[in-house]
Amino acid sequence: MWESVADFVVQGIVLGGLYALIAVGISLIFGVLDVINVAHGEFFAVGGYLVFASVVLMHLGPALGIAAATAGTFVLGLAVYPLLLAPLRRRLGRRPSGSLYLVLTLGLSTFMQNGLLALAGGEYLQIPPHVRGILDLPFTSVSYQRLLVLAIAAVLLGGLFAFLKLHRYGLAVRAVAQDPDAAQSVGIVLGRVFGLTLALGVALAGASGALMAPLFNVYPAVGFPLTVKAFAITIVGGMGNLVGALIAALVLGVVESLAVMVIPSQWQNAIAFAAMIGVLLVRPQGLLGRAVAR
Amino acid sequence: MSLAIEALHAGYGDLEILQGASIRVAPGQIVGLIGPNGAGKSTLLKTVFGYLRARAGRVEFDGHNLVGRRPDQILGLGMSYLAQTGGLFPDMTVHENLGLGGFILESARRRREALDELYARFPLLHERRRQLAGSLSGGEQRILAVARALMVRPRLMLLDEPTAALAPRFIDRVYETIVALNQSGIALLVAEQNVEMILAAAHHVFVLDLGQNAFDGAPAKLRESAQIRRLYLGDA
Numbered sequence: 001m002w003e004s005v006a007d008f009v010v011q012g013i014v015l016g017g018l019y020a021l022i023a024v025g026i027s028l029i030f031g032v033l034d035v036i037n038v039a040h041g042e043f044f045a046v047g048g049y050l051v052f053a054s055v056v057l058m059h060l061g062p063a064l065g066i067a068a069a070t071a072g073t074f075v076l077g078l079a080v081y082p083l084l085l086a087p088l089r090r091r092l093g094r095r096p097s098g099s100l101y102l103v104l105t106l107g108l109s110t111f112m113q114n115g116l117l118a119l120a121g122g123e124y125l126q127i128p129p130h131v132r133g134i135l136d137l138p139f140t141s142v143s144y145q146r147l148l149v150l151a152i153a154a155v156l157l158g159g160l161f162a163f164l165k166l167h168r169y170g171l172a173v174r175a176v177a178q179d180p181d182a183a184q185s186v187g188i189v190l191g192r193v194f195g196l197t198l199a200l201g202v203a204l205a206g207a208s209g210a211l212m213a214p215l216f217n218v219y220p221a222v223g224f225p226l227t228v229k230a231f232a233i234t235i236v237g238g239m240g241n242l243v244g245a246l247i248a249a250l251v252l253g254v255v256e257s258l259a260v261m262v263i264p265s266q267w268q269n270a271i272a273f274a275a276m277i278g279v280l281l282v283r284p285q286g287l288l289g290r291a292v293a294r
Numbered sequence: 295m296s297l298a299i300e301a302l303h304a305g306y307g308d309l310e311i312l313q314g315a316s317i318r319v320a321p322g323q324i325v326g327l328i329g330p331n332g333a334g335k336s337t338l339l340k341t342v343f344g345y346l347r348a349r350a351g352r353v354e355f356d357g358h359n360l361v362g363r364r365p366d367q368i369l370g371l372g373m374s375y376l377a378q379t380g381g382l383f384p385d386m387t388v389h390e391n392l393g394l395g396g397f398i399l400e401s402a403r404r405r406r407e408a409l410d411e412l413y414a415r416f417p418l419l420h421e422r423r424r425q426l427a428g429s430l431s432g433g434e435q436r437i438l439a440v441a442r443a444l445m446v447r448p449r450l451m452l453l454d455e456p457t458a459a460l461a462p463r464f465i466d467r468v469y470e471t472i473v474a475l476n477q478s479g480i481a482l483l484v485a486e487q488n489v490e491m492i493l494a495a496a497h498h499v500f501v502l503d504l505g506q507n508a509f510d511g512a513p514a515k516l517r518e519s520a521q522i523r524r525l526y527l528g529d530a
Contacts, residue, residue, distance in 0.1 A: 093307075168397065175383050175394055182381035184345065185374075186442065187366035187398035 006139035008257045014146045016253025017153035021208040022226055023233040023245040024157060025201035031177045031240030032197040034098065035085065038105040040230065041223025042112035043073045043202040047209025048218035049116060052125050062130035066152070066210045073206025077199030084108065085198075086191060109224070116220035124217035149211045156207055157246065160200065164242075173197055177240065229269070232276035238286030248287070296321045296450055296481050297342070297373075302351035304341040311337040313505035314351070318498075319450065319483050324476050326492035326513070327485040329502035335485035336378065338502070339452045342483075343375040344368050355450065369398050374448040378455045380439035384428025388419055388438055391427045395445030408445045416441050433464035440471055450481045457488050469495055493517065 022040065029037050047069040054065035084104060088096050131144040163170040175183040176193045184190060209223065216222055233252055237244025252275070256268055263271065279287060297319040305311040311334045319325045327335050340346045342353055344365045353360040358371055365375070383391055392412060396405040413420040419441055422430065427438060436456065443451060456472070457465045469491055476482055486492040493499065493513040501509040501522065509522055516522055 168393075171386075171390055171394055172397060174386065178383045178385055179381065181345070182377065182383060183394075184365045185343070185377060185381050186394050187369040187446075188394075189364060189366050 004261065005258070006137075008261060009254055010137075010140055010142050010146070012254030012257030013250065014142075014150050014253070015257055016250035017150045018208050018212055019226075019230060019233055019253050020157060020246050020249035021153050021204045023230040023237070023249045024160070024242050025204040026227075026230050027234045027237065027240055027242055027245040028160075028173075029198055029201040030234065031242070032173055033081075033085070033194050034095075035101045035105065035198075036098065036231070037198075037201065038102060038227060039109035039112055040202065040205050041225070041227035042109050042116075043077065043205040044209035044212075044223035044226055045116060045218065045220060046076065046112070047073050047206030048125075048127075048213040048216070048222060049120055050206070051210035051213050052127055052218055055127060055130075056125075066130070066207065069210030070203050070207040073209075074199045074203035076206075077202035078195055080108070080198050080202070081191065081195040085194070109227075113220045113224070120220070122219060124219050126217055127213040129214045130211070145214055149208075149215075152207065152211055156204060160204070161242070163200075169193070169196060173200075225269075229272060232273055235276055235286055236279045238288040241286060241288050244286060244288035296323075296356060297483065298352070298354045299338070299342065300352045302338065302341060302353065303349040304337055304346050304351075305349070306346075310349070311505050312341065312351075315502055315505060315507055317483070317500050317507075319481050320498075321449070322476070322479060322481055323497045324472065324482045324484065324495055326496035326499040327483060327502065328487075328489050328492060328499060329508065331487075333502040334505040335502055336454050337505075339375065339454050339483070339485055342368075343373070343452055366398055369446055369448075372446070372449040373452065374443040374446055374450075375452045376439055376443050376454060376456065378458050380435050382427040382435055382439055382442070384426065386427060387424055388427055388430070389423040391438060392419065392423075392442055392445065395442035398446060405445075408447070412441045412444060432460055433467060436460065436464065436468055437471070440475070444475075448480060450483065451475065453482060453484045455485055455487055457486070457491065465491060 022044065026037055026040050029035055050069035050072045051065040054060040054068045055062055060068070085101070088100065088104060129143070129145040131148050133144045134141050135144060135147060164174055172183065172188045172193050173196065175186070175188060176190060180190055183193070205223070233248045234245050237248035252272060256272060259268065259271055297317070299315065299317040301314045301316055302312050303310060303314060315334060315338055317325070317327070317338065327338065329335055337346065341348050342360065344360065344363050344367070348361045355371055355373055360368055383394065392409055393405065396408050399405045399408065416437060418434065419438060422434070427435065430438060453472070456468050460468065465488065472482060472484065473495055484492055484496070493516065496513055499510065499513050499516050500507065501516070509516065509519065
């Protein structure tokens with residue numbers, strides 16, 4: 001009994017780390033641009049395909065594969081603001097409403113899924129573990145692959161928080177989240193910060209897609225359910241609140257994993273979304289309220 | 295001439311607020327901009343600083359045409375802008391707010407130097423550097439906002455109603471700071487509702503009404519004009 005509890009807790013923390021990478025990205029983008037990025041999970045899928053191309057097709061090794069997936073989705077992300085969001089804003093002559101952005105990123109999501117289907121086909125691609133072997137712990141054992149996911153998630157999120165706290169452009173990202181007009185008055189160019197924020201957010205998704213590829217399979221729609229779940233996490237943590245998203249992601253990962261012990265697994269998603277709806281009914285601002293990386 | 299604005303037109307959407315206003319600020323001057331609510335004072339400052347695009351007219355600063363430039367480019371030419379409410383980042387520390395004032399300075403060493411200089415000049419801010427800007431008193435927030443705008447060592451500062459919503463005891467402090475800045479060689483263009491304060495401090499005053507020039511001259515001349523007093527200074 002206790003062995004399996006420990007087992008599920010470890011699995012849950014890894015799952016939580018994955019949710020955190022995706023939810024923190026969504027929350028960051030929302031906090032700075034006020035855009036709900038429906039296409040977020042598609043960057044997870046692109047990360048998976050990039051790691052497949054690097055590791056399976058080009059035999060480059062997992063480290064390069066993960067780096068290529070992260071860098072590739074970052075570069076794709078850099079293009080999203082200037083090519084998609086900025087023109088909408090320019091043509092309209094004012095800030096587009098949230099619903100317009102929602103439809104636009106939903107369109108991007110469908111376009112990317114279809115593009116992947118056309119380019120790579122619909123098969124479920126398998127990727128060998130980035131690292132092999134199993135670590136034996138007193139109560140349980142955990143594969144090095146899962147530990148790798150957790151370690152890299154921690155490094156990436158730690159890096160993001162350090163960037164936001166210390167780097168000149170990280171401070172600019174937080175400044176724009178707090179007050180775009182004031183940010184302009186100190187010489188911050190909003191378009192650049194919007195582009196950078198989107199790229200950072202989706203690169204986290206790309207990195208997690210690359211990390212999780214050996215545990216999931218890679219196929220065009222692999223990321224979409226994760227987007228929806230990350231929305232739930234983001235709302236529970238408070239939209240735009242990165243620490244809230246991180247905590248909510250870890251809690252949900254562990255709770256979901258443990259719930260399987262007592263509740264049939266087909267209820268897993270129902271429980272996650274019931275929790276989200278419950279939080280919205282009681283505390284619409286989320287458990288921790290809105291605040292980008294104070 | 296430091297700043298020359300000629301026949302400026304600007305506004306929001308279908309609403310044209312500035313309808314041909316002309317303003318001049320000579321180097322080292324304090325220039326007041328007064329007029330009733332909706333006269334276009336804020337709109338004028340926002341257009342000069344590049345928040346709004348001029349629809350017609352000219353804005354020249356030290357020989358550079360400013361029309362079509364972004365705020366970051368205008369800052370780089372030596373002009374900074376203080377929003378009505380200070381425009382601070384309330385959830386960031388005093389130190390982070392000041393650091394962001396030097397955002398356009400590419401060299402970390404120059405940012406460091408500018409920061410040290412301001413901490414020496416405003417010891418209060420050094421004491422409070424780890425505090426969130428939002429936790430400072432109203433008066434302290436104004437000082438932080440002014441200090442942040444000094445990070446780029448401007449030659450001209452645009453101030454939008456620097457004493458709005460401020461307790462009377464802080465209004466004198468703000469004007470002491472304005473005069474001190476001016477004595478250190480900075481020109482200031484100050485949009486102001488508090489007419490008595492700006493008449494006492496300014497070298498030259500422009501009165502705007504309905505987006506156009508209604509009057510301009512030395513403060514003493516403004517006080518003498520019965521019509522101006524009745525219309526804009528609230529005298530019966």
